[in-house]
Amino acid sequence: MPGIRKNEKIRYRAAGPFFIIQLVKPENLNALEGEDYIYLGELLELADKDPNVYFTVLQSSGRFFSSGADFKGIAKAQGDSSVEYASETSKWLSNFVARNVYVTDAFIKHSKVLICCLNGPAIGMSAALVALCDIVYSMNDKVYLLYPFANLGLVTEGGTTVSLPLKFGINTAYEHLMFNKPFKYDTLCESGFISKNFNMPSPSSETFNTAVLDELRSKVEGLYLPSCLGMKKLLQSNHIDSLNKINSMEVNESLKYWVDGEPLRRFSQLGSKQRKHRL
Numbered sequence: 001m002p003g004i005r006k007n008e009k010i011r012y013r014a015a016g017p018f019f020i021i022q023l024v025k026p027e028n029l030n031a032l033e034g035e036d037y038i039y040l041g042e043l044l045e046l047a048d049k050d051p052n053v054y055f056t057v058l059q060s061s062g063r064f065f066s067s068g069a070d071f072k073g074i075a076k077a078q079g080d081s082s083v084e085y086a087s088e089t090s091k092w093l094s095n096f097v098a099r100n101v102y103v104t105d106a107f108i109k110h111s112k113v114l115i116c117c118l119n120g121p122a123i124g125m126s127a128a129l130v131a132l133c134d135i136v137y138s139m140n141d142k143v144y145l146l147y148p149f150a151n152l153g154l155v156t157e158g159g160t161t162v163s164l165p166l167k168f169g170i171n172t173a174y175e176h177l178m179f180n181k182p183f184k185y186d187t188l189c190e191s192g193f194i195s196k197n198f199n200m201p202s203p204s205s206e207t208f209n210t211a212v213l214d215e216l217r218s219k220v221e222g223l224y225l226p227s228c229l230g231m232k233k234l235l236q237s238n239h240i241d242s243l244n245k246i247n248s249m250e251v252n253e254s255l256k257y258w259v260d261g262e263p264l265r266r267f268s269q270l271g272s273k274q275r276k277h278r279l
């Protein structure tokens with residue numbers, strides 16, 4: 001398999017029919033900058049192109065799956081004087097729209113079965129990507145998903161306008177989005193979002209990742225794997241048109257908020273701990 005550039009926060013490897021992507025920056029709860037989200041998209045493309053890969057497995061490390069967009073990265077994009085933009089619109093087209101639409105598209109159209117090993121909570125854009133996965137396993141009942149768009153002066157992104165009503169029902173999606181309320185384990189289970197809880201204590205992400213992979217290896221034994229990809233393509237056809245449409249609508253709607261500056265003010269308050277999410 002030909003490799004691509006390296007990223008200190010994200011590792012990848014192929015193991016038989018599995019392409020494994022792991023977030024490895026637990027110190028900042030696996031928060032990701034714009035370039036890291038682009039890298040995730042590139043890795044998905046790599047998995048797509050590899051004929052030996054049938055399943056793309058997302059793993060993480062530490063106590064969070066990912067705390068979403070890195071507020072330090074956003075402050076950097078705002079204060080970066082090394083690039084001269086013609087306007088605020090131009091700046092956020094580069095720093096938000098292009099990146100966001102690219103990684104979301106990579107997840108929407110991914111041809112391999114996407115499996116998420118949820119070792120802990122996921123927030124924001126990262127939680128949006130979790131909601132685009134086909135199968136989710138949880139490490140224990142401490143996991144939750146938070147889409148804090150209303151608290152950050154943003155709107156739904158990463159396909160969540162479609163994926164959340166699809167997976168949880170429209171009224172539940174409204175309640176959680178409008179009032180910045182996490183989707184806790186009970187809701188994730190009742191809705192069938194989580195297929196299996198591995199029930200492991202919190203500081204054991206590595207053991208959990210290994211256990212999921214071992215179980216997957218035994219599950220795929222004897223299967224005709226091209227059938228899995230054929231079924232993925234058919235199941236994907238149920239919603240791919242609405243996801244593609246919403247990906248473009250979401251970023252264009254969001255752009256106004258970035259240009260207006262409210263998300264920047266709120267991210268900066270989050271960074272200085274003046275603002276918190278209600279969990």
Ligand code: CO8
Binds near residue numbers: 027032070071099125
């Ligand atoms: N960015 C940068 N650093 C972070 C982030 C983050 N998102 N989250 C946590 N960290 C860091 C903290 O600063 C802290 O570092 P340090 O030890 O140096 O102070 C360390 O991780 C541990 O965090 P906490 O001490 O805050 O841990 P708690 O358990 O008390 O709280 C929380 C955990 C609730 C997750 C809290 O850290 C938090 O609210 N983080 C921010 C989450 C967030 O709002 N993320 C953004 C979501 S919105 C989004 O993703 C869409 C943006 C669109 C742009 C996409 C571009 C492609």
